[in-house]
Amino acid sequence: MPVNIMVREENGASSHSWRLELPSDTLTVAQLIESRVRQEVRRKNDSMELSRKPLGWPKKRARIKPLDAKTEIKRALQAFEQNGFFIFIDEVQKTGLKQSVRLDENTEITFIQLVPLAGG
Secondary structure (H helix, E strand, O other): OOEEEEEEEEEOOEEEEEEEEEOOOEEEHHHHHHHHHHHHHHHHHHHOOOOOOOOOOOHHHHOOOOOOHHHHHHHHHHHHHOOOEEEEEOOEEEOOOOOEEEOOOOOEEEEEEOOOOOOO
């Protein structure tokens, strides 16, 4: 059964929330990341205006290449494993891709992206 849950993202000074559709109410952290990335890639690719070309630009330069979901999922999974971002589910940090999580409509998922400090 598909589940809609609220997701919050924090990166530096900004924070925003949105709803995430998930294929099941029980999945692994890796499947959660994959679901989020697939939805983001689909949304981004749908919003691209592939047919709009600025006047005077060669067709080759104006082409916008859609994002590849498999590539972006691989990047996201690697970033998670290298502590590029953290995931908290109901304020409990998840640290492994194989960790199983049970979700419902009241679950809050928070993605926190680490941002390097200016100057080191």
